[in-house]
Amino acid sequence: MRKVASCSALSFSNFYTNCAQRKPFFLSRKGLSNVIPSRSSLELHSHLYSDWLVSALIVGVNSCSRVFYCQAFHARVIKSVNYRHGFVGDQLVSNYARLGYPEYAQNLFDEMPNKDLVSWNSLISGLSRSRFTTKCLSAFCKMRFEMGMQPNYVTFLSIFSACSDEGALSEGKCIHGFAMKLGMLNDVKIVNALINMYGKSGYLHEACRLFKAMLLQNLVSWNSMIAVYTQNGLAEESMGIFIMMRRAGVEFDQATMLTVLQACENLGVRNLAGSIHGLILSFGITANVTIATALLNLYSKLGCLHASSKVFGEIIDPDNVAWTAMLAGYAVHGHGKDAIKLFQIMVKKGVQPDHVTFTHLLSACSHSGLVNEGKRYFKIMSEVYGVERKLDHYSCMVDLLGRSGHLSDAYDLIRCMPMEPTSGVWGALLNACRVYGNTELGKEVAERLFSLDPSDARNYIMLSNIYSSAGLWREASEVRALLKERSPYRTPGCSFVEHGNKIYRFVVGDRSHPQAERIYNKLEELIGKIRKAGFMSKTEFVLHDVDEEVKENMINQHSEKLAMAFGLLVTDAAMPLIITKNLRICGDCHSMAKAVSLIERRTIIIRDPKRFHHFCNGLCSCGDYW
DNA sequence: GCCTGCCCAC
Numbered sequence: 001m002r003k004v005a006s007c008s009a010l011s012f013s014n015f016y017t018n019c020a021q022r023k024p025f026f027l028s029r030k031g032l033s034n035v036i037p038s039r040s041s042l043e044l045h046s047h048l049y050s051d052w053l054v055s056a057l058i059v060g061v062n063s064c065s066r067v068f069y070c071q072a073f074h075a076r077v078i079k080s081v082n083y084r085h086g087f088v089g090d091q092l093v094s095n096y097a098r099l100g101y102p103e104y105a106q107n108l109f110d111e112m113p114n115k116d117l118v119s120w121n122s123l124i125s126g127l128s129r130s131r132f133t134t135k136c137l138s139a140f141c142k143m144r145f146e147m148g149m150q151p152n153y154v155t156f157l158s159i160f161s162a163c164s165d166e167g168a169l170s171e172g173k174c175i176h177g178f179a180m181k182l183g184m185l186n187d188v189k190i191v192n193a194l195i196n197m198y199g200k201s202g203y204l205h206e207a208c209r210l211f212k213a214m215l216l217q218n219l220v221s222w223n224s225m226i227a228v229y230t231q232n233g234l235a236e237e238s239m240g241i242f243i244m245m246r247r248a249g250v251e252f253d254q255a256t257m258l259t260v261l262q263a264c265e266n267l268g269v270r271n272l273a274g275s276i277h278g279l280i281l282s283f284g285i286t287a288n289v290t291i292a293t294a295l296l297n298l299y300s301k302l303g304c305l306h307a308s309s310k311v312f313g314e315i316i317d318p319d320n321v322a323w324t325a326m327l328a329g330y331a332v333h334g335h336g337k338d339a340i341k342l343f344q345i346m347v348k349k350g351v352q353p354d355h356v357t358f359t360h361l362l363s364a365c366s367h368s369g370l371v372n373e374g375k376r377y378f379k380i381m382s383e384v385y386g387v388e389r390k391l392d393h394y395s396c397m398v399d400l401l402g403r404s405g406h407l408s409d410a411y412d413l414i415r416c417m418p419m420e421p422t423s424g425v426w427g428a429l430l431n432a433c434r435v436y437g438n439t440e441l442g443k444e445v446a447e448r449l450f451s452l453d454p455s456d457a458r459n460y461i462m463l464s465n466i467y468s469s470a471g472l473w474r475e476a477s478e479v480r481a482l483l484k485e486r487s488p489y490r491t492p493g494c495s496f497v498e499h500g501n502k503i504y505r506f507v508v509g510d511r512s513h514p515q516a517e518r519i520y521n522k523l524e525e526l527i528g529k530i531r532k533a534g535f536m537s538k539t540e541f542v543l544h545d546v547d548e549e550v551k552e553n554m555i556n557q558h559s560e561k562l563a564m565a566f567g568l569l570v571t572d573a574a575m576p577l578i579i580t581k582n583l584r585i586c587g588d589c590h591s592m593a594k595a596v597s598l599i600e601r602r603t604i605i606i607r608d609p610k611r612f613h614h615f616c617n618g619l620c621s622c623g624d625y626w
Numbered sequence: 627g628c629c630t631g632c633c634c635a636c
Contacts, residue, residue: 255633
């Protein structure tokens, strides 16, 4: 074994730690470093890598997801050891597969003359990790039936993990039976993998049964249960498991917290977010950047931007993800100038922005109408910051150009995109057509969207609204007929308000609330006041081609308006009223919220799937473009 | 010696 030049004892201890934690790290002339070396330096110093070190370094390569490094090491390995007989070959197989190159992995594997169980496991686990489910299952079958090899528990772990993918449950069930015959189900890791497999496929009963039947659940078992409930949209049940876990005296970890914060976001209860924040504080894990970032992200999504920036300020050494999360918060709340300021500070501090940072920065510019700034950042992002333009960036730019009314520029940008434009990109342009009433282009763009995704109701509604606004009732009703035909089951619009520890839900014309009478009276009172102040209904936003009066009645019972009336009745007048909507906010409700914010002297925040609208003194933070 | 379950945040 060759000696490695000038590595201190400390470097080696870091090396082993990194190896265990699978962090990327590399060998430099000075020793070990986590700075990724250049290609030339890799080639220059490749003679330094001894066989065992190569194998360990390859583990490090796993996490940096760059196939180039894998190949560089591969080349070195071929020169230095007979990898076909050694464990290095196994690792390479696994790495190629998990880096998303199953063909390389398969070829290398096929070349290996002595394939033992570990070799097979390397292939199977690699394919499982990178979600090549079919390839993974066929490798498993080949191993079992063609080679007659008996799988061990490592094989089963990989296989069950692969079968948690959609559509592979039946195979998973079958292999579950096989594992049972081999007596594998006493292993806690195997059962955890099964809980995930059944849970992710929607079989919560089976997941629950396995969990309860366990002799001793470990932390991962609990985390898995919490996660599968959250993934199935049962956030309340997920929180219930978390409480049970605490009662059972099991200490939580980062994985628990990230899942619980996710559940909390799904529930949308601000009170709960506060309690979890308290729990995080009491366990002194605020120093954990990952958890702090998830928490600040949660607060931002729940409409509490102040709380987000407070959490951000308390992070001792925020990384680029934390900076980006804060920037995203400013963006979605329409604080474009703050987002730009934050970006400048971030860069000044030497934190490298990545493609996600630029997505949010451009979206911030777009959401706040900072058209020139957005254009500038789009131009310099690759030149100055070395961040390649991706699909999302083009999407933001189309939105930005559309907002400023430059529809043809937006169209040109789409046409010269280096990648195929997706429905998101065309959708941004269609929205611009709606705002600027461009029927001609709107029709063309909508047609493209209909062929890309025929079942997406939003595009039909958008086009129908474009026609209605232009008074083209016949065309509008044709589009609506098309919608009915292609997407008969539409999500009803609903709005949510938190009061006490409960979330109240409203749909259009809702009378299910026990205080419906009071709510409708309040709504009538508000509308009366607004009319007096010269506010008219924007009836073009109603999708029914009926006479004006009926139109106005329906629009006056939109879920946003009911939520607003209810919120004004029951929530603290000193606090902003926060409403969440599952669909894009309607134009008439948008105008009404502006008027109410002025007349009732109340800040109203409405969150729709795209952004937050802050209504204050008769104005909205979106500048009437959304 | 290698292969291994949950969450992996923007």
